[in-house]
Amino acid sequence: MSASLTFPDLAAVVCCVGSYDPDALRVDQVQDIIACFVRSVRTAERVDIRAALGRVLAADVIAPFDVPSHDNAGMDGYALRGADLAAGGAAAPTVVGKGLAGHAYTGAVPSGACVRIMTGAVMPEGCDTVVPQEFVRLEGDVVHIPAGVLKPGDNARQRGEDLRAGQPALAVGKLLRPADIGLVASLGLPEVMVWRKLRVAFMSTGDELRSLGEPPAQGSVYDSNRYTLWAMLTRLGCEVLDLGVVRDDPAALETALRQACENADAVITSGGVSVGEADHMRAVMASLGDVVFWRIAMRPGRPMAFGRIESAGHGAMLFGLPGNPVAVMVTFYHFVREALLHMMGAQMQPLPLLSVVAQTTLRKRPGRTEYQRAVLERLPDGRLATRTTGDQGSGILRSMSRADGFIVLHHEQGSVQAGELVDFLPFEGLV
Numbered sequence: 001m002s003a004s005l006t007f008p009d010l011a012a013v014v015c016c017v018g019s020y021d022p023d024a025l026r027v028d029q030v031q032d033i034i035a036c037f038v039r040s041v042r043t044a045e046r047v048d049i050r051a052a053l054g055r056v057l058a059a060d061v062i063a064p065f066d067v068p069s070h071d072n073a074g075m076d077g078y079a080l081r082g083a084d085l086a087a088g089g090a091a092a093p094t095v096v097g098k099g100l101a102g103h104a105y106t107g108a109v110p111s112g113a114c115v116r117i118m119t120g121a122v123m124p125e126g127c128d129t130v131v132p133q134e135f136v137r138l139e140g141d142v143v144h145i146p147a148g149v150l151k152p153g154d155n156a157r158q159r160g161e162d163l164r165a166g167q168p169a170l171a172v173g174k175l176l177r178p179a180d181i182g183l184v185a186s187l188g189l190p191e192v193m194v195w196r197k198l199r200v201a202f203m204s205t206g207d208e209l210r211s212l213g214e215p216p217a218q219g220s221v222y223d224s225n226r227y228t229l230w231a232m233l234t235r236l237g238c239e240v241l242d243l244g245v246v247r248d249d250p251a252a253l254e255t256a257l258r259q260a261c262e263n264a265d266a267v268i269t270s271g272g273v274s275v276g277e278a279d280h281m282r283a284v285m286a287s288l289g290d291v292v293f294w295r296i297a298m299r300p301g302r303p304m305a306f307g308r309i310e311s312a313g314h315g316a317m318l319f320g321l322p323g324n325p326v327a328v329m330v331t332f333y334h335f336v337r338e339a340l341l342h343m344m345g346a347q348m349q350p351l352p353l354l355s356v357v358a359q360t361t362l363r364k365r366p367g368r369t370e371y372q373r374a375v376l377e378r379l380p381d382g383r384l385a386t387r388t389t390g391d392q393g394s395g396i397l398r399s400m401s402r403a404d405g406f407i408v409l410h411h412e413q414g415s416v417q418a419g420e421l422v423d424f425l426p427f428e429g430l431v
């Protein structure tokens with residue numbers, strides 16, 4: 001439901017991509033086109049910080065005060081004046097009081113004196129150094145500090161050393177993770193502004209598909225794509241709208257797509273985007289908006305539809321993914337995920353590619369990108385290594401389930417010999 005946003009003509013966007021060939025697009029070209037075309041949802045809402053995990057910040061979070069708000073001890077020990085240390089750091093100050101976290105010592109600390117202090121306690125006036133208790137020898141009230149363990153300023157945390165009042169602690173577009181929730185709490189803020197959740201509708205298409213609970217029939221398969229899509233979208237923090245299995249029938253497909261785009265920001269379908277006889281999906285999609293059909297130079301995940309469809313004045317981004325279960329996940333991770341994050345208003349981070357040792361030879365011809373499902377192992381010498389999870393057919397979902405990530409064989413890359421380094425993309429972090 002992004003009716004108020006303006007979208008470029010898809011034809012104009014694809015024109016900007018050098019050597020555009022819808023039947024042989026490179027993965028990076030597809031990513032560029034999608035990035036040029038999608039628009040962020042710009043509706044903000046204020047939420048409790050416990051509801052903000054996984055959401056995207058709609059406004060900078062500004063520190064309302066210095067963090068920490070006072071100079072404080074970084075160790076349990078004794079606070080003293082650094083100027084009292086002799087050359088080499090030795091000293092023997094006398095204890096004049098005690099400061100605990102939450103119970104500051106407020107008396108004076110004359111030269112030659114020190115204060116028993118605990119981690120986090122406010123530094124007493126004039127003190128700038130803390131000697132950890134394990135370094136000293138106590139003799140009555142006198143703290144003997146040997147030479148060589150301390151220099152002025154050690155173990156004291158400065159007011160504002162983390163953040164100054166007025167500085168942004170977190171920037172708009174940040175996808176909030178546990179540390180961010182803690183950081184916001186440390187600023188005393190119970191709520192933050194986030195962009196509203198993205199609504200994503202999804203459906204499976206194909207007359208062979210059975211939903212869970214239905215009895216199997218000759219030639220039928222249980223619909224798994226809707227469940228992997230549900231799982232990936234849920235992990236991404238989207239509000240999901242499950243439109244079920246839709247038959248390969250033009251009227252049913254049109255009704256489902258219209259319902260999807262009237263109620264969601266994005267629509268994801270699986271199946272029916274190839275060239276089979278029962279694939280009515282392409283015609284129906286094209287009739288509802290600005291949609292292109294691609295054959296991408298990648299494996300798995302070759303056919304894909306992309307564009308924007310409209311119904312009753314509502315528009316939604318459309319991702320028509322191939323039907324094969326592994327192809328659905330691969331195209332989701334490499335195209336849809338980034339597009340949805342962009343629509344969610346998130347600042348994009350490049351995916352972390354590890355360089356690991358290939359345990360076996362990997363056959364590959366240049367001219368397409370391959371994503372082979374693989375496990376990550378630790379070699380006896382400590383290096384990380386990888387091997388594939390066996391048969392790489394794009395219908396074999398177990399190859400994904402057993403894997404820790406993808407071996408990425410880039411477009412220009414040829415075969416990789418056992419023992420060579422290869423790029424590995426861990427699933428963790430994808431969603």
Ligand SMILES: Nc1nc2c(c(=O)[nH]1)N[C@H]1C(S)=C(S)[C@@H](COP(=O)(O)OP(=O)(O)OC[C@H]3O[C@@H](n4cnc5c(N)ncnc54)[C@H](O)[C@@H]3O)O[C@H]1N2
Binds near residue numbers: 205221224226274327
């Ligand atoms: N002559 C050609 N045939 C095919 C091509 C091609 O370029 N030329 N591409 C192949 C590739 S690659 C893929 S991927 C598939 C994609 O075709 P569709 O998107 O039209 O998908 P379907 O034919 O509907 O299904 C393919 C396959 O996946 C199974 N499937 C579909 N949906 C689900 C689901 N929700 N849950 C579980 N399994 C599902 C379906 O039963 C088929 O086995 O086309 C190739 N053919």
Ligand code: MOO
Binds near residue numbers: 395
């Ligand atoms: O999209 Mo297909 O997965 O290469 O079978």
